[in-house]
Amino acid sequence: MLESFAMGFSAIMSPIPITLLVIGVILGILFGASPGITSSMGMAFMLPITYSLSMTYSIALLIGLYIGGVSGGLISAILLNIPGTPASFPTTFDGTPMVRSGKAGKALSYGMICSFLGGMVSFILLFTIAPKLSKMALTFSNVEYFSISLFALVLVASLAGKSLPKGIMSALIGMMFATVGMAPVDGVKRYTFGSNSLVGGFTLISVLIGVYAIIELLKLAEEGHMEKIQVPNFKMKGFDIPLKEAKGQIKNFFLAAGIGSVIGFLPGLGPSVASIMSYTAVKASSKHPEKFGTGIPDGIVASETANNAVIGGALIPLLTMGIPGDAATSILLAGFILHGVTPGPLMFTKQPEVVYAIFVSLIIANIVMLVCEYFAMPFFLKTLKVPKHILLSIVMILCVIGAYGANNRIFDVWMILLFAVVGYTFKKFNVPIAPMMMGFILGPLVERNLLRGLQMSYGKFWPFLTRPVSAAFLLLTVVYIIMIIIQRSKNKKVEVY
Amino acid sequence: MFKNKSYKSYSDILFGAFTMILSLVYFYFALDIKVTKGAILGGGRFMPLVISIAMMVMSFCIIIIGYKKYAKSNGESNPSKPNQYKRVLLILGIFVIYIMLLGFLGFLISSTLFLFTLIMILANKEDRKLIQTVIISVITCIIVYFLFSKGFGLSLPNGLFI
Numbered sequence: 001m002l003e004s005f006a007m008g009f010s011a012i013m014s015p016i017p018i019t020l021l022v023i024g025v026i027l028g029i030l031f032g033a034s035p036g037i038t039s040s041m042g043m044a045f046m047l048p049i050t051y052s053l054s055m056t057y058s059i060a061l062l063i064g065l066y067i068g069g070v071s072g073g074l075i076s077a078i079l080l081n082i083p084g085t086p087a088s089f090p091t092t093f094d095g096t097p098m099v100r101s102g103k104a105g106k107a108l109s110y111g112m113i114c115s116f117l118g119g120m121v122s123f124i125l126l127f128t129i130a131p132k133l134s135k136m137a138l139t140f141s142n143v144e145y146f147s148i149s150l151f152a153l154v155l156v157a158s159l160a161g162k163s164l165p166k167g168i169m170s171a172l173i174g175m176m177f178a179t180v181g182m183a184p185v186d187g188v189k190r191y192t193f194g195s196n197s198l199v200g201g202f203t204l205i206s207v208l209i210g211v212y213a214i215i216e217l218l219k220l221a222e223e224g225h226m227e228k229i230q231v232p233n234f235k236m237k238g239f240d241i242p243l244k245e246a247k248g249q250i251k252n253f254f255l256a257a258g259i260g261s262v263i264g265f266l267p268g269l270g271p272s273v274a275s276i277m278s279y280t281a282v283k284a285s286s287k288h289p290e291k292f293g294t295g296i297p298d299g300i301v302a303s304e305t306a307n308n309a310v311i312g313g314a315l316i317p318l319l320t321m322g323i324p325g326d327a328a329t330s331i332l333l334a335g336f337i338l339h340g341v342t343p344g345p346l347m348f349t350k351q352p353e354v355v356y357a358i359f360v361s362l363i364i365a366n367i368v369m370l371v372c373e374y375f376a377m378p379f380f381l382k383t384l385k386v387p388k389h390i391l392l393s394i395v396m397i398l399c400v401i402g403a404y405g406a407n408n409r410i411f412d413v414w415m416i417l418l419f420a421v422v423g424y425t426f427k428k429f430n431v432p433i434a435p436m437m438m439g440f441i442l443g444p445l446v447e448r449n450l451l452r453g454l455q456m457s458y459g460k461f462w463p464f465l466t467r468p469v470s471a472a473f474l475l476l477t478v479v480y481i482i483m484i485i486i487q488r489s490k491n492k493k494v495e496v497y
Numbered sequence: 498m499f500k501n502k503s504y505k506s507y508s509d510i511l512f513g514a515f516t517m518i519l520s521l522v523y524f525y526f527a528l529d530i531k532v533t534k535g536a537i538l539g540g541g542r543f544m545p546l547v548i549s550i551a552m553m554v555m556s557f558c559i560i561i562i563g564y565k566k567y568a569k570s571n572g573e574s575n576p577s578k579p580n581q582y583k584r585v586l587l588i589l590g591i592f593v594i595y596i597m598l599l600g601f602l603g604f605l606i607s608s609t610l611f612l613f614t615l616i617m618i619l620a621n622k623e624d625r626k627l628i629q630t631v632i633i634s635v636i637t638c639i640i641v642y643f644l645f646s647k648g649f650g651l652s653l654p655n656g657l658f659i
Contacts, residue, residue: 048645048649048651049645049649051649051651052649052650052651163559163562165555165558165559165562166512166559168551168555169516169552169555169556169559172548172551172552172555173516173519173552175544175548176523176545176548176549176552179544179545179548183530183540183541183544184541185536185537185540185541186533186536186540186541187541188530188531188533188540188541189530189531190530190541190545191526191545214592217588217592217615218585218588218589220619221581221584221585221587221588221619222581222582222584222585223581224581225621226619226620226621387620387624389615389616389619389620390616390633392619393612393615393616393619394612394637394641396592396611396612396615397608397611397612397637397638397641398641400595400596400599400608401604401641401645401651401653404653404654405645405651405652405653408652410596410599410600410654413596413599414596417589417592417593417596421589424585428508429508429509429511429512430508430509431512443544443548447543447544451537451538451540451543454537454538455537459537
């Protein structure tokens with residue numbers, strides 16, 4: 001493994017990849033800190049730049065964006081009381097009171113250090129688990145992939161929102177969109193209505209740009225009057241974390257890192273879910289839960305550790321099985337596909353340089369992120385003064401480039417509008433969007449693996465139930481569905497009476 | 498019928514009805530899919546059929562749950578913010594026009610016009626600065642155009658002019 005890391009280091013530590021990585025981190029922090037732009041959005045419209053870059057350069061840039069983006073939200077969450085990204089929303093609970101009592105430096109110190117360390121913990125998990133999991137995944141056939149993808153779909157449909165039927169419906173709609181085009185095994189045309197453009201189906205990047213980026217424009221249009229943000233000037237002077245205080249946070253840290261990594265591993269959830277769940281859990285396990293929200297470091301530790309810990313966790317299913325763990329990894333997936341790389345267990349054996357380039361980029365980008373946030377705080381704060389609507393409008397132009405650049409056709413640009421409308425409609429009806437994305441990505445996996453698996457077993461379903469891994473996941477799926485239904489009907493009874 | 502109760506209380510019924518129609522249409526066109534001889538489970542038709550039936554079942558659940566919620570709600574309407582849907586439609590319309598123009602006027606001109614219009618409309622009335630917006634639009638689009646087409650080698654929509 002050390003040799004592989006050395007390989008990764010030599011690939012990334014050359015002038016161009018390092019420059020791209022640093023640019024990625026800086027832009028990522030900017031996007032993360034800007035309340036108008038989310039980190040997924042930033043990655044989505046930066047994707048077209050990678051079209052003409054090599055795989056390694058693209059990785060350096062995208063990983064930099066990913067790490068910077070997840071972390072950057074803490075800057076505005078703490079100093080402006082506006083989370084830069086949804087992932088930093090719980091950071092405002094204790095960040096803002098700390099600023100009010102003059103402890104902005106402490107809040108920022110905790111935020112930055114926890115982002116860094118939380119990420120590192122999840123990376124260590126990634127480095128140790130992923131290669132082992134990929135070895136196991138090498139033994140997987142279509143049968144196992146079917147059961148795993150099915151379970152992943154059920155998981156995301158149930159965890160994403162409050163309403164189970166809406167979550168399932170969202171996933172089904174995503175799967176529906178994915179059926180447009182050519183069927184997996186026999187290649188028959190489906191739902192193309194005579195249009196040549198639809199034969200290839202909807203391009204993943206169009207769906208991602210529409211749902212994660214263009215939708216923000218519609219949300220902004222809906223806002224009446226835009227509030228002017230007062231941006232303070234601030235410079236970091238040392239990390240305000242006394243050793244004794246830090247020791248008291250160790251338990252919180254590891255709890256948050258664990259939650260973040262697990263949530264990252266579960267498909268379709270992401271940093272925003274991780275941070276709030278972590279906050280809730282850390283508060284519940286605290287000796288002084290009543291102090292949460294008044295300005296204690298615990299809250300920031302909980303939130304910022306978890307949202308960065310998602311990164312390593314989310315990369316595990318992506319790299320070992322091609323199943324993205326969150327929105328950002330969905331975009332990474334699109335990036336891989338663009339370069340003709342299919343993430344999965346074979347990547348570890350046939351293209352280990354890609355895997356270890358990712359691993360090394362994660363470590364370096366994490367360090368760069370910490371350094372940038374510490375030294376360049378005034379710079380980031382200045383950029384936050386750019387009005388949201390101007391920034392967003394410019395991003396729209398970049399989105400159009402991104403959508404067009406994928407296949408050189410205007411059709412994909414039209415599609416970003418379609419999916420923005422779909423996403424916006426979902427929002428209006430309180431339907432979670434993550435299941436739709438996962439349905440769009442996993443639906444074809446489920447179908448293809450089911451049909452191919454059955455083809456190999458000559459139409460018999462037995463292998464799905466007898467092969468151990470497949471049986472385990474199918475059982476898990478059924479048990480999980482039953483559990484959810486029981487739990488929800490219990491809640492309903494409580495409501496009625 | 499819906500007048501006394503806020504939109505929130507019947508939005509689920511609306512959504513359920515919409516998805517029910519969607520699933521019926523999706524099911525109908527699934528029957529158009531050719532069944533390859535000898536294909537397992539009918540080949541390409543299987544998944545759409547499964548999805549559409551599942552969607553019908555879910556739509557039904559959503560409508561039922563939505564109706565229960567509607568019946569329970571006591572009609573309090575809390576207009577948190579006046580609905581700005583007109584503005585949303587306007588922005589959508591501008592985007593549509595932009596994409597249509599891309600083929601005629603090309604990327605550079607269309608994007609400049611689009612950016613200008615978008616910034617002016619989204620800005621608060623008191624913050625609208627004509628000259629500043631023109632400068633931002635023109636310069637940004639020129640930079641982006643050259644950066645992506647010459648710098649990154651991406652091809653951008655060509656119009657009759659640029």
